[in-house]
Amino acid sequence: MKKLQILGTGCPKCKKLTENAEAAAQALGIEHTIEKVTDINEIMKFGVMMTPALVVDGQVKVVGKVPSPDEIKKMMA
Amino acid sequence: MDFKSEWKKLLLIVAAFLAFFFLPVGQPRFDSALMESLQLARWYAREHVLLCLVPAFFIAGAISVFVSQASVMKYLGARANKVLAYGVASVSGSVLAVCSCTVLPLFAGIYKMGAGLGPATAFLYSGPAINVLAIILTARILGPQLGIARAVGAVTFSVLIGLMMHLIYRKEETAKAASQIAMPEPVVARSLWKNGLYFASMVGILVFANWARSGDMRALFLCCPGGLSTYTVEGRVVQRTEQAVTIVNTSGKTQTLPAALLQGVETVQKSTANEIIYRLRWAIVLALLAGFVFMVGRWFSRGELAEWVEATWGFAKQILPLLLFGVLAAGFLLGRPGPDHEGVIPSTWVNAALGGNSLRANLFASVAGAFMYFATLTEVPIVQGLIGSGMGKGPALALLLAGPALSLPSMLVIRSVMGTRKTVVFVFLVVTMATISGMIFGTFS
Numbered sequence: 001m002k003k004l005q006i007l008g009t010g011c012p013k014c015k016k017l018t019e020n021a022e023a024a025a026q027a028l029g030i031e032h033t034i035e036k037v038t039d040i041n042e043i044m045k046f047g048v049m050m051t052p053a054l055v056v057d058g059q060v061k062v063v064g065k066v067p068s069p070d071e072i073k074k075m076m077a
Numbered sequence: 078m079d080f081k082s083e084w085k086k087l088l089l090i091v092a093a094f095l096a097f098f099f100l101p102v103g104q105p106r107f108d109s110a111l112m113e114s115l116q117l118a119r120w121y122a123r124e125h126v127l128l129c130l131v132p133a134f135f136i137a138g139a140i141s142v143f144v145s146q147a148s149v150m151k152y153l154g155a156r157a158n159k160v161l162a163y164g165v166a167s168v169s170g171s172v173l174a175v176c177s178c179t180v181l182p183l184f185a186g187i188y189k190m191g192a193g194l195g196p197a198t199a200f201l202y203s204g205p206a207i208n209v210l211a212i213i214l215t216a217r218i219l220g221p222q223l224g225i226a227r228a229v230g231a232v233t234f235s236v237l238i239g240l241m242m243h244l245i246y247r248k249e250e251t252a253k254a255a256s257q258i259a260m261p262e263p264v265v266a267r268s269l270w271k272n273g274l275y276f277a278s279m280v281g282i283l284v285f286a287n288w289a290r291s292g293d294m295r296a297l298f299l300c301c302p303g304g305l306s307t308y309t310v311e312g313r314v315v316q317r318t319e320q321a322v323t324i325v326n327t328s329g330k331t332q333t334l335p336a337a338l339l340q341g342v343e344t345v346q347k348s349t350a351n352e353i354i355y356r357l358r359w360a361i362v363l364a365l366l367a368g369f370v371f372m373v374g375r376w377f378s379r380g381e382l383a384e385w386v387e388a389t390w391g392f393a394k395q396i397l398p399l400l401l402f403g404v405l406a407a408g409f410l411l412g413r414p415g416p417d418h419e420g421v422i423p424s425t426w427v428n429a430a431l432g433g434n435s436l437r438a439n440l441f442a443s444v445a446g447a448f449m450y451f452a453t454l455t456e457v458p459i460v461q462g463l464i465g466s467g468m469g470k471g472p473a474l475a476l477l478l479a480g481p482a483l484s485l486p487s488m489l490v491i492r493s494v495m496g497t498r499k500t501v502v503f504v505f506l507v508v509t510m511a512t513i514s515g516m517i518f519g520t521f522s
Contacts, residue, residue: 009181009490012395040185040490049150049186 002032008052024072110420117408132283138389166196167235170204199239205481206231234510403455411462428467434519442472443511446480471519479511
């Protein structure tokens, strides 16, 4: 079970990242949950200052940009 | 029907119905405002999109991809040198915050994990005002004078505001969050001069492609009958009668203005260098472009280029719809610059509230700007419309400084980060500073 968290205050890039993460998880066919973190104070707790960011199982994987579904697949492996 | 879930849609439909029921089509003011809005959008499309906005998007895209944000944030971290932190915070908006939605997380990060309240507020104030896109568009549409004043004002006052916030709250510096700042890995290192040359050639293309010919003379007009403000037209006088003056301005547009409003005409000193550059501008642009293509081909990898194009496209997609909407709204509400180009709001109102350079006009501009929400870059057409309807130069700067830095929604986020009292103090400082810079700029311009 993978836990994916998307950090972002709701800008278009965050939505794109959510889509890509969803696509990557579907393609890998693993069980997962996706959670959107929009509260800025919660985002800070991850030490992230540039949104959007992707967190996999509590680990910050990408900050400040939108990776492609293929790149996200590698991060989830 | 489930009324509980459907009432919002019903309300929307009723509102739309009422709006169209009472639509004042056929009333001259409404109809001409509609035309103004379309005219203004066409003017932007013809004059500003290809030569100004498109290169600006490429520059912004390049900055977001090739400038290592981690290396800038290093100076704003928890253990950063305090003096340096203020300096970096006040100018780093130009490379970091190309999109307004990234300003707030960065602000929160600098405040909670980094250099603290002072540098964080300095960044919050200057960031939106000095991002490259904003400066380029301000200088292009509202003139280089206002563009430079906006950048310089934002940087100077951001340091002052940051220092004041720090002094007021020096006793309660928050405990730093334990978390380490997570940063994107730095991009492939390229020597500084290569990056410098790359950016310089892009900026060069932007500057030379837009090189304007200076006119033969500059005419000063009073804005709006009985107006407090003035505006200038630069170009060549074609015809001058008792009633009207006809001028062909530097971009080739013919303008006829009532002679009663004419304040004075001065001859422009033509500099030969300016003329030579104007004549050779396309040759210079081509040379720069050739050099640019060569650099891109030699120094950059395929992946980097793809990322650059994607970032550029991202900005274009995000900003163009907002800007189009902003231009249409500004045209509809305020019309184009010049008499007989009024929008829905009469020029006399704008002129009475924001004309001249009084304390009241500057304060009004600052307060309105602080609470109003401006989507990225839309402050430019709105200020252009206001200036056309009689807003003074000082209040224009005040609005440009207070506007993008704050809005009611952003205040709420800021409040959730640093609390109500600090937010109120910050808003108060921003309004005061914007008013003061407006007064100073209005007096000397």
